[in-house]
Amino acid sequence: MAKSNRLLYFLALIKIIIPYLLQHPFYEPHRDELLYLAEGRHLALGFMEVPPMLSLFSWFTNLFGGSMFWVKLWPSLFGAATFIVSGKIVQSLGGKKFAILLLFLPFLFGAYLRMFFLFQPNAPEIFFWTMMAFSIIRFTQTSNPKWLYLFGVSVALGMLSKYSVAFYTAAILLGLLFTQHRSLFLNKHFWYAALISFIIFLPNLAWQYLHHFPVVFHMRELRDSQLQYVHPPGFLADQLLYNLPCFFIWLTGFFYALRSKQYRFIAWGYLFVIALLLLGHGKSYYAMGVYPALFAFGAVQLEKFTELKRKRLRIVLILFPVITGLFFIPLLLPVLPPPQLARLYVKLNARKTGLLQWEDLKDHPLPQDFSDMLGWKEMTQKVAKAYNLLDSSSKKDVFIFCNNYGMAGAVNHYGSEYHLPEAYSDNASFLYWLPSGKYIRDMILVTDDAHEEQHDFAKGFVSVAKIDSVTNEYAKEKGDYIYLFKGADNNFREFFRKKIEKDKLRLKY
Template structure:
């Protein structure tokens, strides 16, 4: 890069890192998933039931700095900035100049990545690893040096430790090689050495998966049964357009440019095969986000060649910014919740389906934003009640979160270490953290709703006290109750212990 290109690149990278912190309103808490991944950092392991362990390791590092919201949000912003830097390097590899860098940078800053790089979820690791792999693939295509294949394998192994969906990239890459002149790589030793390196790097997690009876398979089946089977291929393709609406013409132009290039045509096939595999696997639209930095980089190169006049170039950049600005409030929580609800009403977002949650009902806020409230309130009320109990009652009480969100959020906001040590849940990875031998007389329950009639464990308590509930009407946790189940009998305890043992047995060899 020349000096002007470097200045632009660093300016875009710094803007990418800072933007989520500058635009998000402090009234919002963490998202329920973020509490889970941070909680994994308190239980370091080579794997978890829902995801690989890398994000838990990052959560542990954040805890060394106090575990505040900034240090949790630091990682998606940092990896987002690193992804942008790699995208700009891809632009240079494609032969792009200053204007191509600007277009690719705007595309990465003003699109769906704005939301992804605000949330402490494995998606930011997935996108980074795909982009890193694409960078080393491009370097190999340009230099034909075997070490770039080894680095490519390392990038894909890093992706495995971040999110298992990197398998889609691996399979699509093999198909893309078969579809182009680069198929000769498949019969050459360097590629298989690279594959062996990648396999060795992921072996510890594969061993963990084996000894825990392949929870990845269990998790994928659960996703398919509860979510993925209801996704349509039409909606999947529609999402590809909506995620990059301001720069959709750049992505389309980039794909066309890649297919016209004999050197880089493999990237065009890589994109097509990734979409095809995701549709066949009923993947969600955002699963494909990792391949779009390549399209944005190629699209910047294409647009730079297509537009020679300065006025046309400025107009195109202005159109991207103008189209992106209205979408920013949909991607980041810019306003306090009441003000956001009023804005949503004024803009008529209900009519667009943007406010429809998983329950298929329309609400005042987007589901993700509603899921960033109410957690602190529930924790404070639960902990306050626990502290008022006699010491003898505390010793016989467990705090039960009905799902990972309640348990992880209480563990995050709890002030008393003893209260935190009493928190359990049988949902997801929290199940593995329950001691094999545990005893209780009382349960302080927090969940979306009270246990339903007929649940044999909950019917063995002498009394039930309604403690409180979440009163934030804009929270997804609104009206979630806090209940104190007092004095279980020996049968209730036995049924609970046996039930936990049976659930954990599914993940043991």
């Protein structure tokens, strides 16, 4: 145990360090990271898109200067913690050093490499899914009620990180109901733990109630803009693709759990969560939290299978994920500047993997996540260019408005370097932060519309000038424009006030 512990913690440290060495410094924060960093400047018990947990890490990130090191540290730590908890599952099953080594491979050569390097709710969500599985596994091994309380706390904290934790909660409880462990529901400690879990989650539930459940509004928008493109064959194919270099490990774990009376609930939980996500048109990566426990089971079984007569097979079990995984690394992290990376994808014929397909179902030179890490600083520089065209008195009252949360998040993230005032948007949680009574005289507008000056609202200004645009050809925001509107009249101010009131009213339904 001591030797496997040393290996476990050493590999966890490697898990934190490796992505920092792989991602090229050319890239900037991801579009969604910019939103979550903005939420750290507006701490609350909830937000339109996500529960409040990530905003706490955002607050610390902003406090420490908002550098890429801090932005990426939190998901890296959650990745290492998920690996450690998975390693504890391995040890509880009798696994030793080789099983720990096998377990490490999917964290380095699969989708987790990206998911634990993007500052998004997925990282803590996967960790808490794994904690939930670990706690119930340990309860079935020991009957110690402390594991039920750990399960309850993990569910609550998971729900405070991402609401899709509810899928796995339902799935694992259904899995228990379909096995010999259904007697757990008669255990008083299970219900005490459920009560504690509810109390922990209650503040966010109250926030949702007081704000008319904006998560429903957000999910409706998500369904209309993205989830409608999710189809079962693609969802199921992605489950294999995301874990392709190490597919034999999780499949071994799944079939072992399915055959085991003690751990069959893990296999049932997997099947139920896949079914629930298919019914709910969930994105493929929503299921990634279910795999660490399966990898742990598979690693132990493969270690036992090769323990005596098949030790040479262990070399193959290590080399296959490493060799195939090296091909996937440039698809999982932006290891080269955009032009070189795009050329590499052409050589690798990466279009066949589907990883170059964006939400518009079209292939592009870079994966969407990578293109969402480009152009933000250029955009802010050009907003500053428009800002500096104003005299000192006009700068005091200028209103910077952006058409989406990525734009507003970028201007606020980089804006202090250029002494810019706060930027606003009516998109996502930025809608909550729009000042209701701000006097608008001049406005800098960041938009993807090349013809803003032709709209009726533009008649409410003395002058309109298109100042510049984002030119990075690999950025998803390429072609976004920066306008300077000067001399607003009362008609525009009234139009804008009513527009914001109408947008906020939509959140109540």
